[in-house]
Amino acid sequence: MTSKDIKNRIKTRDLTLLVIFLALVAWIRPTFHQSYGSDQSINQTSLDKTQSTATITGLDASHFQGEIDWNTVNHDGFKFAFVKATQGTDFTDPRYQENIDALKTTSLLFGSYHFFDPSQDALQQAKFFLQVTGKKHNLPPVLDVEITAGVDKATIQQNVLQWLTFVEKEISCTPIIYTSTDYWNQNLGDKFNRFPLWIADYTTSLQRPSGVDQWLFWQNTNQAKIDGVTTLVDHDIFNGNAEKLASATCGLNP
Template sequence: MRGSLIWVICFGLILFSCGSNEESKTVESTPPQTENTAPETIEKNENQTRLGIDVSHFQGDIDWNEIKEAGILFAYDKATQGETYVDPDYKENHIGAKNAGLVHGSYHFFMSNDDPIKQAKLFLANALYEKGDLPPVLDLESGGIKGEITREEFEKNVLAWLEYVEAELGVKPIVYTNHSFGDQYLSDGKLAEYHLWVAEYGVDKPKVPKVWEEQGWLIWQRTERGTVEGAIGQVDHDLYNPEKPAIVEFE
């Protein structure tokens, strides 16, 4: 989930085509990409298309007012990772996105070798959740698998995090993953009770893990190589499913 040069927007969106305290970007692995590595760009929002971005400190300083002007309606910011890591730009990004009028959400990058409840407590101690915000997200990727762990143990720990955060905040978190990782590690039917944020790039339609086949996806991270005015460098582009009812008020 990537300064002084501002990128200018120029693309047209088509619906449905569309561990340590010293964190390393390589920890956050992403789903396999196609050979098309050219950055994509986002045009202004029209016709109820709900576009979003997700960021961490890797994006550097962000002009959130320009992000809003670009038609972006929502943003997810990385809050925490594992048992100890807090993203250094989280609070600044949270305040900037909120002040610019974007709907905001926070996510936690899950580490398999860390205690799930300690991870949940770290997230809750740092995430600035308020009524009207997007639900918290648990980021599940191959980069978070450390050492050997069975699918059953991983699922048990994931559910422990989800259930703890849900009980504390009174809102169901969202699960972020991709279909290959999900099919390998996530098969418990209880997971289908949580909305899915699926990542897949360079396709007309994302493939969801089997657990979510009936429910489908709520948010689709459709590229990690996007440019958008107001953000330094490339950011992840996200689309809220236009066939799903809005779970928050976007405007």
């Protein structure tokens, strides 16, 4: 074989290897993009999965999420869930009872929340919430406070406190306040420090409200993709271990 033949064979081999390499790249790239991609919600899912291995995680949902496969959620490593029960003085979430019935078949700890309207009668809202939920939760009830509805700060504080103290007395369990850092700073504040706090703060590092040393739950995104839920959903982190979560229950028997 001449040196020219050898050079030609080497060129042919190199060209063949290049074609194979390019074919592999073309096959791998779409697979990688579909699995991880650049979509924020997909990246958030990867973050959530990582957090699930290191912390106690859960989710909260309402009828906006449609039908949820709670057994799939349960088996995917989540430990707790909150579902919307009521809003104002007369709205019951259409999927509340369905969610509660399904959650009872899992090992998830769960609770119910009320979306608070500061412009409506606080006592009527509290009574309506308890009328719908009774004791259908083992985690404490939650008051979701995130709108002002045109009401001034002093009235918001008065109404929120009335709801919390009435529910606490009726079921002998201290409710949780759900709110954002900004809302707490602008409308609530120190007089509510004795109530457990669930903070909505969509950052990679929790920004606690002014004067707050302790928090119970952190809603770190509303864009999570979770198996068993067909839409984007709120993702939450518990501030503690499994034993602390179990001790945070109301001792109720839903």
